[in-house]
Amino acid sequence: MGSVSQTSLPSALLERNHILKEILDRVDDYADTYNLVDYSSLKQEVLKPVLAETFNPETQIRGFLKTFRHTLAYKAALANIDSQQLKDQIDAFAAGKSAKEVVGTKGFDVSSHRSPPVHHHFSLLAELRKLLLGVLELKEAVEDVLHPQHKHVKDLPVVFEGTSDDHVVECYSEVPFANWGMTVQNEPRFTFLPTTVRGVQNIVHFAIKHNYRVRCAGYRHSWSSIFSQDNEIFISFVNLHTVTTLPDPMSIVPGEYDPAKAPELKTIELKEETVPGKKRLCRLGAAVTNEDFRRWSVAGKAWTFPADVILVEVTIGGVNGPICHGAGISHKTLSDYVRRIEYVDCNGKLQIVDDAKQIKAAAGAFGLLGIVTHITFELDAMTYAVMKPLKEDVGLGVPPLKKSDIPVALRSDWYDAPDAAQRIATATAEFEKRAANDYYSEWFWFTYQLRIWTNTFNCTNDATGAVNYPDDANVLLQWVQGWIGGVITAVPLFNAIPGYWQAQLIASLGMAALPPTFGENKNPTMKTLLPDALHFRRGVQNMRVRDLELQIPLPPRKDDPSKPDFSIVQRAWWDVINLVYQDADTGSDPSSAMRIALEMRIMGGSDMLMAPQKGNDLGTVSIEVLTLPDAVSDDEWQGFAQKVVDLWMSYGGNVRPHWAKEWEQFTFKGVEARKYMKTIAYKDQIPEFRDTLGEIGRQHGWTLDQLKSRYSNELWDKIVFE
Ligand SMILES: Cc1cc2nc3c(=O)[nH]c(=O)nc-3n(C[C@H](O)[C@H](O)[C@H](O)COP(=O)(O)OP(=O)(O)OC[C@H]3O[C@@H](n4cnc5c(N)ncnc54)[C@H](O)[C@@H]3O)c2cc1C
Structure with missing residues (x-):
């Protein structure tokens, strides 16, 4: 970041409208240096409509395309899309055709394209x-x-x-x-x-x-x-082209998963029912992607994962290995639904683990047991999610414990109204109801926004009125949003503007694609197959991000220890929002280390021996902060994320990071990360994990030493084997 501007907004004004107005007023200062940007499109089609609250996601996303389409980054990204049809679709959309028209006439037929x-x-x-x-x-x-x-x-x-x-x-x-x-x-x-x-x-x-x-x-x-x-x-379980290529067209390439054509490591096979009509085993190759499975599941309309990571561009082996998760207080990690692991052991033999105790180590073993070839999950009978996403006041969506926790910049009219306390109390009851009861529960705050995105839903068996969500036009729109997000982060202007401008532009783009897309006060209802609701966002991986996520155990309520105390959730949420504003007060440029979002999900605990949710009997708040790589280059991310860790670790309970996300570069309660994980956070879990692996080894004819020399790496040597 090398800002032309010498001054910056004070923290009391650091919110969407003031930032947008400042960008409107001052972005021309950059025009001489960065003359390939279409400043008029940026102002007329992106900034002004958001300010005027005349939201139309197509206008905004198109506005972003038009703003940057003469830049070298845009041209290079477009040139590297192999499919002429997709290029034409993007051009047609940028030129003013609606996503529906673009999709309706040609459909999706994207072979592949490369970065x-x-x-x-x-x-x-x-x-x-x-x-x-x-x-x-x-x-x-x-x-x-x-x-x-x-x-x-x-x-x-x-x-x-x-x-x-x-x-x-x-x-x-x-x-x-x-x-x-x-x-x-x-x-x-x-x-x-x-x-x-x-x-x-x-x-x-x-x-x-x-x-x-x-x-x-x-x-x-x-x-x-x-x-x-x-x-x-x-x-590598994914071909080298796909894993090294952004954007990835997988989620918009047409076609269904075809079991007849799938290679052995990509098979999906239904097995016996375990609870008639309700639960059924399904054997999946480790290379099956979430998108393969989503398509298979949606086509069959019969069986689904109860919970899943949102991203479709992941493999089943990959989400099981580091114990990934979805949302909803009644849901455990993905690995908790594993009933059988087939793996190649350190002697090269194919082995099976299906013992109820051993599976707690074998599923979620980080690749240490061996190479997993197939995983048998217990699926749920298909249901339909009734999605009612909301964009609601930041002070009321996840209400603060005290009104004054709301930073000045984010206070709405009701803040000084006589019924403010009552409003917060009502909102708190609504928030707790969602957290405690809803099948799925997730909240996003894009930095500096006056509204958060609340996405909690319940399910029904009744298919009446179900639609495809997102529909084809919306998938294209979401995908283009991710694509242009990736493009603009490579545009020199974007890297030159202050961090809080970057955050605001990304927030405008991000909020544009999330429903309700027309008019933030509307409350749309979409009924859709559960797997589509679990994967409500497509193309999100087209923009690289950095991500710190901790799992905070929900403590018992003082008045009723059988129930979780959700005040810790409110605290974890507002501590970060306040940290963002506190940081803004310390420098001349409130650069915003957190340039994308604060994201939070409520989920259950886990029985997996190495899960960070293990022992969280009353549930877990899975909470994360996300930023752009530019915040790392600007040397802001590490310090900010460390402060976030310090705050979230201070609440008591065994707070632990997501194994797959960023954690190694931080200290936890002043202790270096690996040491903390080994000697404090997983003090009892690691020996139990090792013992259980040892027990499997005795049955399968290998030792822990063999495991270490064949399947470990430098990290796991220290954490598990030393
Ligand atoms: C944009 C984004 C969104 C995300 N959202 C979520 C989310 O909602 N919830 C969540 O929990 N996580 C989330 N993650 C994290 C993600 O789910 C994990 O990083 C997951 O591991 C990715 O799957 P992958 O196929 O890329 O695995 P990789 O990252 O490629 O692999 C992870 C590890 O899995 C092990 N592994 C993989 N395959 C095998 C195999 N066949 N045998 C043995 N070991 C194997 C290996 O040890 C490997 O190191 C997200 C990540 C991104 C980038």
């Missing part, structure tokens, strides 16, 4: 894949891959997918690895892309022979260092 940094790299990989798997005879291919000019195919091992030697596992040498959040980078010796169980076994045999460690990943959407390491073996 500039990976384009060349992937072209190479595509050629290599052809070389290995198609065009040449195996013998010739093997000779050719040994050609010393090809770094990524130099000295490639020949590992077979099956028992016979007709199909080689796709493999590359020394291909650099980076996770999506760009917090982990390394260079594995070999990257394998198996499609069969036998292929995985053969990779492990190869690793044993050459003494490599083996770690795997799906979509690489975790931030912590739970991946592979330099010079070891890395197994």
